[in-house]
Amino acid sequence: MTPPGDAPVRVHATGVLVAVDRNGPLCGILLKGPSGVGKSALALDLVQNCPWRRTALISDDIVEIYRDGDALHARTVSGIRGLIEVRGFGPTPTKSCDADVPITVCFDLSETHKDRIAAPDKERICGIDIDVWPLAMPGNAGQIRAVLRAVISGQMAR
Numbered sequence: 001m002t003p004p005g006d007a008p009v010r011v012h013a014t015g016v017l018v019a020v021d022r023n024g025p026l027c028g029i030l031l032k033g034p035s036g037v038g039k040s041a042l043a044l045d046l047v048q049n050c051p052w053r054r055t056a057l058i059s060d061d062i063v064e065i066y067r068d069g070d071a072l073h074a075r076t077v078s079g080i081r082g083l084i085e086v087r088g089f090g091p092t093p094t095k096s097c098d099a100d101v102p103i104t105v106c107f108d109l110s111e112t113h114k115d116r117i118a119a120p121d122k123e124r125i126c127g128i129d130i131d132v133w134p135l136a137m138p139g140n141a142g143q144i145r146a147v148l149r150a151v152i153s154g155q156m157a158r
Contacts, residue, residue: 015058
C-alpha cells in the first residue's frame, strides 16, 4: 500500500529539464498557470533556444509528480511523450527526456502578479512544500535561466 502523499499525482503544468549554463547541473522545473497563458510556448522557447542544447521537455500540459524521499520528481504521462502543443497547430514533436526528473522549482505564469520584486509562495504536492515563483508573462527563456541560477546558488531566499 502506498502511504498518503506518496501516490503519484497528475498536475496541469508543463515540465522542463533546464540547462542554466554550459556544464552545470540540469534543473527540473514546472510551469503552472491557466490554459492559454503561455506555458507551452515558454517551454518550447527553453528547449529550442538553449545555447548548449541540454534542455529538454519532461511533459506538456499534464505532468505526473511523485515523492521520492524528500524530493519531488516529474515524469511524462503515457501517450504524450515528446509532444508539445503549438497554439494554432497542435501537438508537435520536440526534444524530450525519458528519465524521471527531480523538480527544483515551480513558476506560476498567472497574469495576476503585480509585485515588482516577488517572493515565492509554497505549494504542497505529495506532502512536500515546493517554492512557486511568480513570473509575469510574457516570460522568456533568459528570465527562467537567470532566476534558476539565483535560486540554486542561494541568492534568492526560499
